[in-house]
Amino acid sequence: MQGEEVIIRKAVQGDFGAIYPIFEEIVRAGETYPYARDTSYEEAYRIWMEIPHETFVVEASGKIIATYYLKPNQSGQGAHVCNCGYMVASHARGGGIAAKMCLHSQERAIALGYRAMQFNLVVSTNTTAIALWKRMGFETIGRLPEAFAHPILGYVDALVMYKVLITCSTRS
């Protein structure tokens, strides 16, 4: 992907035909996301397009190569912390697309009024993702023992990662 122009834009309903193969490939593998490995097209649509606050796609040469969602991590008094999920098609990995999406999502989150971003279940064996989130300024809040059932490795730990986006503390 190096050097290629990519654009990030809001997903529309008609994009899901191109989003689903990316979702399906990652979710079927079952190594990084806690969605059921046999998640249907309809359920995936609900998860990725309906439940989130916003969903984006990344296009390169007019083709969708990656996608992310942004949503409140909790309701009510926890709704000022957002959560995102990022997926890059396997053929498009290694070119900095996930980093671009993460930066984009942080800007978007701030614009939407969120104050922090939380990842609830970063699989400890997903070292590429962990390294990236650290570079992006996320801190590891803690480690959940054996919280993820990896299809090859068995029960593995998962991390809770967090980044404060707006520092305007009521405590300071």
Next chain:
Amino acid sequence: MQGEEVIIRKAVQGDFGAIYPIFEEIVRAGETYPYARDTSYEEAYRIWMEIPHETFVVEASGKIIATYYLKPNQSGQGAHVCNCGYMVASHARGGGIAAKMCLHSQERAIALGYRAMQFNLVVSTNTTAIALWKRMGFETIGRLPEAFAHPILGYVDALVMYKVLITCSTRS
């Protein structure tokens, strides 16, 4: 409540008329749960009775004085970790009802095949709850900075707490 016999039993649909005032009192106060403070009866029913795997009530002298739900904390490869929420009517607090429910829920979770229990957002100012979960063997996984918008205190930290219920590690 000291000395009074209490029973814990599965909630049925007709119990919700007695559950809702307990839910409403706690959620309107907005100091411990991240549900919207104006959560409607219908939405509360969905949250407490429909979404969970199981819901229980605590009865004393034939009256419902407390309730809890039990559900998977994540889907798919995270569904072996459960999450619970406990609510005790204000007039019934201080008698060990929450502890009874927590013990009951751990037994129930094990019976249902869960391997661990996670609390995602224990409000740091809710010191009674934190002390109880610690006594119940929960460990603090980490502290989420200003993750809860307390209606009186402003943004306060929240804890992620976790207890392994089944220790049969694939790593050992």
